[in-house]
Amino acid sequence: MSLLRFLCSAALLAAQDREYKPKEEKIPGPPIEQPIAYSHKVHAGRLGIKCTMCHTIPAASDDGFRATFPSERTCMGCHASIKKDSPAIQILAEFAAKKEAVPWKRVYRVPDIIWFSHSVHVKEAKVECATCHGDVAQRDVLFQEKSVGMMACMACHAEHKAPNGCDTCHSSQ
Template sequence: MVHTVSVLALMAAAQLPELKTPRPAPEQPLPFSHKIHAALLKCNGCHTMADPGDFAGLPATAKCMECHSAIRKESPHIQKLAQAHGAGEKLKWAPVYRIPEWVSFNHRQHVAVEGVTCESCHGAVAQREVLRRERDISMQACMECHRQKKASNDCLLCHDRR
């Protein structure tokens, strides 16, 4: 029994820990709901992890218009979306999760690790109406998972590009 519990504890730790106090949700240009949209499309339908896979990436307005040229056209939010799309303007989504650019991090390599999914580091996104930072992305939190998964914690692993 004790053994089972400790194995489960180890498995549960192979993710970023929850923040005790989540960051407040930043103001976004549109009230975009992951709860609605993740029921319609897989994460990688919008977050395509373009080569080399460092960034998950955000969808262009053309992706949104695949549906919204027809769906909810009468909504003022969708009119704002269509207007930006027509003018060739990007939507200025406010960042939720960011680490300094001098820290190496690659999305594709992390989701390739067995047992690691988007939810391991971002929480139950598909249940969220609004995203806010709810997981800890500090150096300590990165290193804790590396320890659990027996990945290197050499300083140069994450700090080699300066």
């Protein structure tokens, strides 16, 4: 069934003006150097802070696309006192004082034309973060561990009998 589906998709794709060429992804990707040496292994692993305390996953009715990044106030809730003499925390405190978001470099990205919702996957379909992002709580520095290319999306949709028509992810709206 899924092979047939794949062949149908391939035929459809060939018929498009712009043929689908898989996005280039090197997996595992290189470690991404961030403006502040923040560690998931320390915060989510050792300290056991829940993923959704920092990545709030807004409801679908309220722009459920993003996972979101934590505001500097979330960090300063602890770091106004913890390790405040550390050079890394001083950089953090400067951003917080200016009320400026830390310019975190992105690890996972799909093009803006793609309809992808965290809320649908995490809250409705109950997919674990680790299925799409790997064992984040064990990483000091993040890197791309999983594909977010079209073939990976479609393979999981086929497995879960989720919709796989082109306009599921490529909305014509």
